[in-house]
């Protein structure tokens with residue numbers, strides 16, 4: 001039977017408490033005497049700059065890591081013993097950025113993974129399984145066919161299968177780790193509506209996000225971590241953005257970080273990237289655009305607009321059915337990554353976990369991975385050159401790493417993203433394709449990364465910034481908007497975020513009269 005979300009163990013007790021917890025990884029202190037209390041039915045935001053300790057606190061609260069000091073309590077009782085996975089699962093769940101849903105299985109199979117039948121010897125009763133799945137989804141208002149294949153679900157639907165599965169173990173406390181990172185604006189809205197419904201049913205959330213607007217839209221209270229310490233817990237209502245940013249950065253309030261105001265690219269600067277009539281089956285049709293030296297062009301669009309595929313095609317990741325891509329006048333072959341790299345294309349890929357980094361390898365190796373020719377003659381690699389280039393890139397991108405050889409998997413998410421950007425810049429690209437370049441980085445690091453990309457542009461590169469994030473697009477000189485595989489609108493300077501969002505949603509938009 002599915003335990004009801006209202007079944008409380010110790011009524012009114014916090015669903016989760018961390019009392020003076022500390023955690024160290026080698027020489028790095030990830031958490032120092034941190035306190036956190038999440039109340040029943042509360043939506044509690046956990047924010048902080050990259051490397052502040054948020055994921056580490058989540059690892060402790062979900063039983064994935066053991067605190068060095070301090071106490072953890074769930075539902076008013078001591079947390080389960082470290083390693084007792086079943087007990088942890090019934091009291092806390094975490095929906096991570098990477099999905100744990102198995103795409104080849106159906107929704108019902110995913111919901112009851114390893115619980116399909118009542119004992120190992122009893123055959124699975126499929127009809128019964130699907131009925132239970134339908135009941136479970138119905139309880140949480142998720143409208144999905146249990147027999148559909150999980151691989152065909154949207155990101156939000158997958159997240160909801162994960163949340164429903166988590167709740168079916170009886171927990172009333174769900175940690176959401178940057179759940180909107182892979183969502184477009186309508187997807188995020190759908191997620192928020194569902195989360196609000198669940199809160200009405202008594203489910204509490206710990207919500208990790210770098211988007212302060214989401215914190216304001218969704219959360220009751222917020223806890224800020226800075227440099228491994230707890231600095232603030234307060235109700236969100238009435239807490240100004242400045243106060244929150246000041247708590248995160250430690251900088252005095254009211255000192256606004258410097259904003260970049262793009263200088264318009266020279267109209268007579270050479271075209272470094274030219275895309276003509278590009279057609280990729282199922283993704284885009286007849287897309288044409290140009291980017292000049294010294295210019296950053298945004299390619300905006302929702303997750304299904306095809307904009308990411310266009311960016312990836314420029315970087316050689318896809319064959320194209322028709323059209324032409326030229327870098328500095330040289331035609332690229334579709335699906336030829338080394339060719340694109342040799343022509344001078346740098347790529348910040350969409351998914352740093354799948355496409356970006358080699359997790360077990362050092363930061364130094366990761367950031368220099370694309371820079372083969374600079375590391376030694378005839379395909380050889382000179383360790384001294386790797387060290388020198390890596391050192392420069394780590395400093396240049398302000399990557400927070402204890403040493404250059406630390407495995408990149410030991411860095412916080414935001415610092416991993418900086419390593420991905422460093423790798424794209426390592427070759428000194430003529431054309432930089434940056435897909436959501438500030439994904440998962442904190443508010444100040446975001447400005448820093450945009451500034452760094454602008455610097456490459458000022459130095460003469462052409463940048464194509466593929467994103468649906470108004471912040472990313474604000475760093476551009478002009479923006480093209482894609483919908484359903486075509487460019488549907490173009491904005492020169494002076495657009496508002498609302499105009500861009502409306503064009504991405506298809507509420508307005510005309511590309512007439514603009515240079516694409």
Ligand SMILES: Nc1ncnc2c1ncn2[C@@H]1O[C@H](COP(=O)(O)OP(=O)(O)OP(=O)(O)O)[C@@H](O)[C@H]1O
Pocket residue numbers: 025026028029030048049050051052053054055056057400409410411412413414415440442
């Ligand atoms: N497995 C690990 N091994 C070594 N160091 C680690 C490990 N996990 C985290 N750290 C270090 O602990 C510190 C806190 O990292 P954590 O991932 O908790 O930060 P975060 O607040 O989640 O950051 P982000 O917003 O960038 O994801 C960082 O300095 C990080 O490098």
